[in-house]
Amino acid sequence: MAETPLKSAPGEQPQATQAISDTVREMLATLRTGGAQAAQDYARRLDGWEGEIVVSPERIEQAIAETPQSLKDSIGWAHDNISRFAAAQRATAKDMQVELRPGLVAGQKQIPVRSAGCYVPGGRYSHIASALMTIATAREAGVPDITACTPPNAAADGIPSPMLYAMQLAGASRILTLGGVQGVAALAFGLFGGRPADILVGPGNAYVAEAKRQLFGHVGIDMFAGPTDILVLADATADPETVANDLVGQAEHGPTSPAWLATTDRALADTVLSRVPQLIATLPPANREAATAAWRDFGEVVLCADAEEMAAYADRKAPEHLHVQAADLPWWRDRLRAYGSLFLGASTTVAFGDKAAGPNHVLPTSGAARYTGGLSVHKFLKTVTWQEVGDDALPDLATATAAISRAEGMEAHARTADIRLDRAATPAKQAVGETG
Structure with missing residues (x-):
C-alpha cells in the first residue's frame, strides 16, 4: 500500500529566487572588478563591520587564550575524530597502474588541489563544527593553501574566540572576517593576499549558495546546498x-x-x-x-x-x-x-x-x-590518469586508433596513429635489408 500521510508539509511560499540570482550576479561583477575594496565596502554596508578583514596572529593568540580549556578539549576531541576519519578516507584514494596489454601501461594519480576556500557559516549560530569539517578535511587531503572566512559577529566584535580557535586548530592558512557573497568572492578571487581557490566548500545561506552556483566552472564547488x-x-x-x-x-x-x-x-x-x-x-x-x-x-x-x-x-x-x-x-x-x-x-x-x-x-x-x-577528502583530490606505450603495444593500438578515427571522420587523428605505426615499422624494414 502507499504511505498514509498523518501530517503533510505545505512547503515554502514562493520566493523571489530570480531576485536573489540577480543580486548575487551584480555583487560578483562588482567584486570581480573592485576587489578587496569592494568586499570591505559590502562588509561595512551589509554587516556593519569596520574592522580588519584578515585576522592577525595576535588576535588568534588572544582567541586561544580566551577559549575555556574545557571547550578547547571538546573541540580538540572532535577535531581528532574528524581528522582521523578524513585520513582514513585519504588512504583509500590510491595511485595505481596496470599493464592493460603487453607494452600498454596506464595508471592514475591522486593530486590535491593547490588551494581551497572554506566558507564557515556564522549567522544564526556560530558553527564551530563546520570549521573543523571543511578546513581539517582539506588539510588531510594534502591541500597546501587553505583560506577560511566567516561572517563577523556583532556580539563578539568580529569572529568569536572559540570559532577562531577551531579554525586555526584545523589548519587554516589565513582567516577572513567576511561573510555572504563578499566572503565567497574573496575566496574565489584570492582577495586580501590569498591564493584564488581551486575549490569552494562549506554551507551558507541562499545568497552564499547562489554565489557558489554562479562561480562554478571558474572554480570547483563541493555541492549546491539547500x-x-x-x-x-x-x-x-x-x-x-x-x-x-x-x-x-x-x-x-x-x-x-x-x-x-x-x-x-x-x-x-x-x-x-x-x-x-x-x-x-x-x-x-x-x-x-x-x-x-x-x-x-x-x-x-x-x-x-x-x-x-x-x-x-x-x-x-x-x-x-x-x-x-x-x-x-x-x-x-x-x-x-x-x-x-x-x-x-x-x-x-x-x-x-x-x-x-x-x-x-x-x-x-x-x-x-x-x-x-557529502564532503570528503575526495572533493579536494584530482584523480588524473597517465599512459605509456611500448613497442609491443604500438602496432595493434595504432591500427585500432586509426580505424576508429577514420570511421568517425577524424582524419588528422588517424594520421597521428599512422605516423607512429610507420616509424615503428621502419627499423624492422632496415634490419631486414641489412641482413639480406
Whole structure:
C-alpha cells in the first residue's frame, strides 16, 4: 500500500529566487572588478563591520587564550575524530597502474588541489563544527593553501574566540572576517593576499549558495546546498520521546529545514505529533521561532505498512540525514540507497555527526543524495590518469586508433596513429635489408 500521510508539509511560499540570482550576479561583477575594496565596502554596508578583514596572529593568540580549556578539549576531541576519519578516507584514494596489454601501461594519480576556500557559516549560530569539517578535511587531503572566512559577529566584535580557535586548530592558512557573497568572492578571487581557490566548500545561506552556483566552472564547488533536513525511520521498538527530540534537533536549524518521520507504528506517530510542538515551545526564543516555522511548513509524518515501504519512502526522499530507529540495523544498512549520512540505532543522533563523531557533516540536501555523497577528502583530490606505450603495444593500438578515427571522420587523428605505426615499422624494414 502507499504511505498514509498523518501530517503533510505545505512547503515554502514562493520566493523571489530570480531576485536573489540577480543580486548575487551584480555583487560578483562588482567584486570581480573592485576587489578587496569592494568586499570591505559590502562588509561595512551589509554587516556593519569596520574592522580588519584578515585576522592577525595576535588576535588568534588572544582567541586561544580566551577559549575555556574545557571547550578547547571538546573541540580538540572532535577535531581528532574528524581528522582521523578524513585520513582514513585519504588512504583509500590510491595511485595505481596496470599493464592493460603487453607494452600498454596506464595508471592514475591522486593530486590535491593547490588551494581551497572554506566558507564557515556564522549567522544564526556560530558553527564551530563546520570549521573543523571543511578546513581539517582539506588539510588531510594534502591541500597546501587553505583560506577560511566567516561572517563577523556583532556580539563578539568580529569572529568569536572559540570559532577562531577551531579554525586555526584545523589548519587554516589565513582567516577572513567576511561573510555572504563578499566572503565567497574573496575566496574565489584570492582577495586580501590569498591564493584564488581551486575549490569552494562549506554551507551558507541562499545568497552564499547562489554565489557558489554562479562561480562554478571558474572554480570547483563541493555541492549546491539547500536547507538541512532529517528523515527518521522508526518502528514499534523506537522511543517516541527520542524520535520527537531528534526531529526538533534538526528543525531548529532554520525555518525552511524539513523534518520527516516515517513509521510503521500509529501510536508512536500520534505521540510524536503531540510532543514535537511541546518540545519546540521549551526552546530559547530564536531557536523556537525557527523550529516552529520549520515544523509547521516542512514537517511531515507518514504511516507505512512495513520496513520495505519505509525504505522505499526514504530512497525517494534521499534525505541529508537518515536516522534509523528500528530493529535489524544490518538490514537497514544494506538496504538503504539514498542519503547523505546514515545514523543507525537509537544511541546514535544526527547531532553526533553534526559536531564530533568524525564523518563529515557537509552533506547533500534537497534530494541531491540520489546522485552524490557529502564532503570528503575526495572533493579536494584530482584523480588524473597517465599512459605509456611500448613497442609491443604500438602496432595493434595504432591500427585500432586509426580505424576508429577514420570511421568517425577524424582524419588528422588517424594520421597521428599512422605516423607512429610507420616509424615503428621502419627499423624492422632496415634490419631486414641489412641482413639480406
